[in-house]
Amino acid sequence: MKKKKISSALLYLILAVICIVIMYPVFVALILPFQDSDELLRTFSPIMDFKGKYVSIDYIAQYPTLNHFKELLLYTPEFYKVFWNSIFITGTILIFQVFVAVPSAWAFSRFKFKGRKLLFDLYVIFMLIPFQVTMLSQYLVLNKLELMNTRLAIIIPAVFSTFPVFLIYRGFADIPEDVANSARIDGANEWQVLWHIGIPLGKSGILSCVVLCFLDLWNMVEQPLAFLKDKELFPISLYLPMLDISNANFMLAAAVVVLIPAAFIFVIGQDYLEQGIIASALKE
Amino acid sequence: MKENSKVRSVKFFIVFIVAMIILSFVSRMMYTSRMPKVTTTSIKSQALTHTLQASGMLEAKNKKPVFVSENLRVADICVGKGDQVKEGDVLFRLDQGYLNERIANLEKEIASDRRNTSETFQSANGTPVFTESGLRVSDVCVKVGDTVQNGQVLMYLDNDYLNKVIWDLQNQINNNICQRDGYYESEDIHSAEAISNTIEEQQRKYNAYHSVAEAGGVIYSRSDGTVTSVISPGAVTEGSAVAVISNDVQMNYSVTAKQQNLDKLKSLAEQEGIIKSSMDGVVTDISITLGGLTSDTSALIISDVSEGLMFSAHISENDTKYISVGDSVSLSFRNGKKIVDNCIIKFIMKDDSEPTYRVETDLDDTDLSIGEIGMLKTSSLSDKTCETVPLAAVTMQSETNGYIYVVEENEGFLGVEYSVRKVQVRVEDKNDSFYGLAELGLDPQTKIVTNSSKKMSDGQRVRML
Numbered sequence: 001m002k003k004k005k006i007s008s009a010l011l012y013l014i015l016a017v018i019c020i021v022i023m024y025p026v027f028v029a030l031i032l033p034f035q036d037s038d039e040l041l042r043t044f045s046p047i048m049d050f051k052g053k054y055v056s057i058d059y060i061a062q063y064p065t066l067n068h069f070k071e072l073l074l075y076t077p078e079f080y081k082v083f084w085n086s087i088f089i090t091g092t093i094l095i096f097q098v099f100v101a102v103p104s105a106w107a108f109s110r111f112k113f114k115g116r117k118l119l120f121d122l123y124v125i126f127m128l129i130p131f132q133v134t135m136l137s138q139y140l141v142l143n144k145l146e147l148m149n150t151r152l153a154i155i156i157p158a159v160f161s162t163f164p165v166f167l168i169y170r171g172f173a174d175i176p177e178d179v180a181n182s183a184r185i186d187g188a189n190e191w192q193v194l195w196h197i198g199i200p201l202g203k204s205g206i207l208s209c210v211v212l213c214f215l216d217l218w219n220m221v222e223q224p225l226a227f228l229k230d231k232e233l234f235p236i237s238l239y240l241p242m243l244d245i246s247n248a249n250f251m252l253a254a255a256v257v258v259l260i261p262a263a264f265i266f267v268i269g270q271d272y273l274e275q276g277i278i279a280s281a282l283k284e
Numbered sequence: 285m286k287e288n289s290k291v292r293s294v295k296f297f298i299v300f301i302v303a304m305i306i307l308s309f310v311s312r313m314m315y316t317s318r319m320p321k322v323t324t325t326s327i328k329s330q331a332l333t334h335t336l337q338a339s340g341m342l343e344a345k346n347k348k349p350v351f352v353s354e355n356l357r358v359a360d361i362c363v364g365k366g367d368q369v370k371e372g373d374v375l376f377r378l379d380q381g382y383l384n385e386r387i388a389n390l391e392k393e394i395a396s397d398r399r400n401t402s403e404t405f406q407s408a409n410g411t412p413v414f415t416e417s418g419l420r421v422s423d424v425c426v427k428v429g430d431t432v433q434n435g436q437v438l439m440y441l442d443n444d445y446l447n448k449v450i451w452d453l454q455n456q457i458n459n460n461i462c463q464r465d466g467y468y469e470s471e472d473i474h475s476a477e478a479i480s481n482t483i484e485e486q487q488r489k490y491n492a493y494h495s496v497a498e499a500g501g502v503i504y505s506r507s508d509g510t511v512t513s514v515i516s517p518g519a520v521t522e523g524s525a526v527a528v529i530s531n532d533v534q535m536n537y538s539v540t541a542k543q544q545n546l547d548k549l550k551s552l553a554e555q556e557g558i559i560k561s562s563m564d565g566v567v568t569d570i571s572i573t574l575g576g577l578t579s580d581t582s583a584l585i586i587s588d589v590s591e592g593l594m595f596s597a598h599i600s601e602n603d604t605k606y607i608s609v610g611d612s613v614s615l616s617f618r619n620g621k622k623i624v625d626n627c628i629i630k631f632i633m634k635d636d637s638e639p640t641y642r643v644e645t646d647l648d649d650t651d652l653s654i655g656e657i658g659m660l661k662t663s664s665l666s667d668k669t670c671e672t673v674p675l676a677a678v679t680m681q682s683e684t685n686g687y688i689y690v691v692e693e694n695e696g697f698l699g700v701e702y703s704v705r706k707v708q709v710r711v712e713d714k715n716d717s718f719y720g721l722a723e724l725g726l727d728p729q730t731k732i733v734t735n736s737s738k739k740m741s742d743g744q745r746v747r748m749l
Contacts, residue, residue, distance in 0.1 A: 074314050
């Protein structure tokens with residue numbers, strides 16, 4: 001019993017340390033924007049001009065201020081431009097991903113057709129290939145389609161991503177076949193079975209896919225960097241790196257604001273995310 | 285509970301999105317309100333036109349100022365400005381009583397100055413005038429301060445006294461000769477030789493006196509100059525000079541000036557203080573006042589219109605770059621109702637006491653009269669072409685250096701945006717509307733800011749109107 005308690009405590013300790021290490025950058029990112037510009041300059045001066053002294057952070061600001069947020073939220077319309085660019089790109093991709101991935105996943109989970117396994121394996125392989133490998137081929141195709149430097153260059157390839165299919169498939173795979181058959185017996189066609197049986201019962205998988213894809217798409221950098229030229233079309237993930245260390249106050253305030261939608265989505269979809277992860281771990 | 289927190293999260297997220305929508309508009313408004321609104325123009329490569337305008341007045345070509353001595357009271361002014369006068373017409377009268385009083389005071393001063401000759405004159409190089417000693421001066425014809433010429437009579441000697449001296453000397457000589465003969469007979473050679481020397485000396489003196497007598501006993505000046513010292517009448521000459529004539533006199537100038545002034549005053553007194561015109565003409569300027577005192581400037585000016593009119597104006601030193609003798613200008617009078625073109629500049633000269641230049645041009649128009657105010661106008665093109673911008677575009681930091689703001693277009697997150705860049709410039713030329721700048725190295729299509737609603741800084745984003 002004692003041994004169990006000790007090992008349990010040790011485990012919690014290790015987990016706490018890991019948690020602190022993981023949470024520390026987020027904590028710093030949340031407190032730094034409230035420091036005055038002079039304080040931030042002192043904090044980051046070793047980064048700009050290293051003279052043997054390292055960065056030291058004041059966890060409680062000596063001169064707390066909201067000026068940076070005021071400057072960002074009231075006097076920087078370009079921040080909103082990139083914010084809504086990100087919202088548009090992410091939202092469009094998610095909506096169309098669902099439209100494309102749900103039927104694909106249903107087909108993979110319900111129908112036995114020739115080449116199904118090979119096709120599914122191909123989907124998994126494509127899911128594992130990093131963007132940098134397919135970037136050039138994508139560039140050539142998009143250029144030929146005259147979609148370069150447009151939002152569609154980001155949206156279209158992402159809509160047909162294989163990752164959502166994989167996630168939603170796991171959710172659909174858990175639905176008992178009998179439920180679907182009973183619907184078919186009642187005269188429902190496949191679309192009706194999908195709409196009335198598949199989607200309600202596979203909701204957790206779909207929503208976990210939405211949450212994970214949102215987090216992925218909200219922070220997407222490579223595709224916009226490769227396919228977009230006009231700053232007007234840039235998402236927020238390209239705007240933040242453009243602010244340099246001399247605008248540190250601005251950059252930190254913007255980072256906090258950018259964090260908010262992702263936090264909201266996570267809080268709202270946390271349950272579904274857990275269910276989705278659990279479902280993918282269960283073996284039939 | 286979990287559902288409640290989920291619903292709450294959804295609500296907060298919706299609120300967040302709505303707030304971001306509202307702030308999108310608000311931030312755009314605030315950002316735009318901070319942005320300066322600018323008006324722009326392009327650089328023009330051209331030669332600058334310099335327009336010179338100067339106001340002036342018509343004057344007669346022939347003008348004569350009338351001067352009188354200073355500090356005399358004016359009793360009556362007989363003419364007014366614009367009056368036609370003929371030669372001999374009375375212009376004004378001086379107060380005779382005041383004039384006579386001035387003359388008397390001046391004479392006293394001069395006499396007092398002259399009594400003390402060492403103070404009056406200091407001569408560096410004087411020519412002494414000698415005559416034989418022992419002669420009496422009967423009359424002195426000059427006084428200290430008088431200017432004499434070579435050969436001029438300075439004084440007369442008393443001839444009777446001279447003759448008596450000669451007669452006495454003759455007798456002495458005769459007596460000494462007799463005495464010498466006696467010494468020779470007695471073979472007293474030593475005494476004889478001694479008295480011979482005396483006789484020779486006396487003979488020389490006799491000859492000198494005789495020469496003076498033959499000249500009539502008159503002492504003449506041997507050089508031109510000014511008498512700085514002279515013997516008094518009745519005095520007996522001694523070995524020193526009876527007079528000293530100097531042509532390098534360092535005089536007490538006040539005495540000379542006083543003397544000259546006295547002469548002028550006496551001349552005025554002879555004319556009973558009446559000042560007359562010396563020519564036909566028009567009185568164009570009167571600077572004396574009734575009952576006031578005259579000054580060293582002209583009392584009035586008489587202009588002779590028969591020889592024609594001229595227009596004179598004053599321009600600054602900077603304006604002289606754009607006008608020269610021989611240029612054709614236009615003159616306008618009577619608020620532009622009368623314009624005379626193709627008037628040739630005859631004369632440009634610096635004013636004595638003012639930091640301006642006087643410009644004159646002849647005018648043959650008989651409709652105009654003396655004293656009319658007019659405007660001279662001419663324009664000239666600068667020699668070389670330069671890049672010109674409006675005056676409002678340049679902010680001057682010194683006489684020749686300044687800066688302009690150049691608008692640059694760039695693609696930003698909000699689309700095409702404009703920002704300003706500060707460019708240092710050097711001003712080479714200027715007229716009323718433009719600055720001519722040294723080579724800027726800018727594209728001719730570059731937009732230059734001429735006006736801004738707010739203060740700008742380098743790199744600031746602006747709105748173009």
